[in-house]
Amino acid sequence: MIRKNDLDILKSDMEASERIAIVSHKSPDGDNLGSLLAIGLSLEKMGKSVMFVKADMIPEDYLFLPGIERLKPVDGNMERIDLLFALDSSDPDRLGENKFLIDKSNKVVNIDHHVSNTEFGDINIVLPEFSSTGEILFELMLQMDMPIDREIASLIYVAISTDTGRFTYQGVTGRTHENIAKLYGYGIDAYELNTNLYQRRSLNRTKLFIKAISGMELYNDGRIGVVRVTRSMIDETGTSMDDTEGIVEFVRDTDSIEAACLLKEIDEEVVKLSLRTKNIVDANKVCSSFNGGGHSRASGATVEDTIENVEMRLVGEIKKYL
Ligand SMILES: [Mn+2]
Incomplete structure (x- = not known):
């Protein structure tokens, strides 16, 4: 009210x-x-x-x-x-x-x-x-x-x-x-x-989607899905990091997935993460532990670490709730 x-x-x-x-x-x-x-x-x-x-x-x-x-x-x-x-x-x-x-x-x-x-x-x-x-x-x-x-x-x-x-x-x-x-x-x-x-996604952006999604990693019997977008994918497809909008939702919409993560490599030691969840994992809580936040079903954070480390740390954090 x-x-x-x-x-x-x-x-x-x-x-x-x-x-x-x-x-x-x-x-x-x-x-x-x-x-x-x-x-x-x-x-x-x-x-x-x-x-x-x-x-x-x-x-x-x-x-x-x-x-x-x-x-x-x-x-x-x-x-x-x-x-x-x-x-x-x-x-x-x-x-x-x-x-x-x-x-x-x-x-x-x-x-x-x-x-x-x-x-x-x-x-x-x-x-x-x-x-x-x-x-x-x-x-x-x-x-x-x-x-x-x-x-x-x-x-x-x-x-x-x-x-x-x-x-x-x-x-x-x-x-x-x-x-x-x-x-x-x-x-x-x-x-x-x-x-x-x-309905106006650029063709280059569709190509970025394909590249990113094809590298999806699954954890916890397919309940966690992680997709990375690296600087080189952006360069190869002639896109920008803004063009990643929608990727994490596409991963989330997979039947088995409870938590979908998108990791954007801003530079070598800076990663922006987006987290989307369905029913169990509180995305805001998970992202709070990386000094981020948002909503219970959709949250984000910026982490100063390599993309490999962020993936490991984030998956570890999500597993606590599954
Ligand atoms: Mn809003």
């Missing part, structure tokens, strides 16, 4: 603020980008001056989003910020180099659904029972009577769809579908959005 008290404070803070900044997180995903553009465009319709700040490159998948061109790297000379929004970001480090904006801002609003959220804002609307930050945001915007048009509704649809595995994850409720139905009421073209989101 969104607390009424939080909404009242947020509403008066929004009204009192002229200069509002909205920051993305590192490796931004559909929930992060969709949510931040949705609230930003809505605030502009309310006559506010909004700065959209990115902490990282935008994955090609999301370049079709309305308003995406508004996201810029931080302006070093940025004057004061009255109100800063961090969305879908569990802690200040997620904001990368833009973390300093927290201190530069008069007030920080933290809207998120990660259980691991550290409540770093002045206003914290952290609701892990929601499917996505996009869904929290939509209810919040409705309750505050913020402007919503077709583009804003489309952005919220993208946030919810991408963060729920196209409405298949545990966080999805009847209310999620009611919210989606309301989004249709603003005239969104869901088929077009879905085509843009899910």
Whole structure:
């Protein structure tokens, strides 16, 4: 439940603020980008001056989003910020180099659904029972009577769809579908959005999938599946690490698998890991032991070690729960 008290404070803070900044997180995903553009465009319709700040490159998948061109790297000379929004970001480090904006801002609003959220804002609307930050945001915007048009509704649809595995994850409720139905009421073209989101993978990316998946290693009678993406696979296929999106879910969807792991070799001694689980293993707990986190069924971490060692350590950690 969104607390009424939080909404009242947020509403008066929004009204009192002229200069509002909205920051993305590192490796931004559909929930992060969709949510931040949705609230930003809505605030502009309310006559506010909004700065959209990115902490990282935008994955090609999301370049079709309305308003995406508004996201810029931080302006070093940025004057004061009255109100800063961090969305879908569990802690200040997620904001990368833009973390300093927290201190530069008069007030920080933290809207998120990660259980691991550290409540770093002045206003914290952290609701892990929601499917996505996009869904929290939509209810919040409705309750505050913020402007919503077709583009804003489309952005919220993208946030919810991408963060729920196209409405298949545990966080999805009847209310999620009611919210989606309301989004249709603003005239969104869901088929077009879905085509843009899910049917435009580059051929090089498909080749990267094939390379990665063909090296899948199984442990614990096929209950743990590990796929590596190395720098050389990226070079050979002319792709980037962003193009690994979707690989770990493909591994997870194997019948025998309870825990699916993707290991991305960022460089020789830095590995980004993604973990997806089905019923037994708490992905957030496993990733916490590598200083990462997220959700119980989907989490990640960045580990300073070789890819071989990370694989061994991660499998060892998962086995404790199986
Ligand atoms: Mn999310």
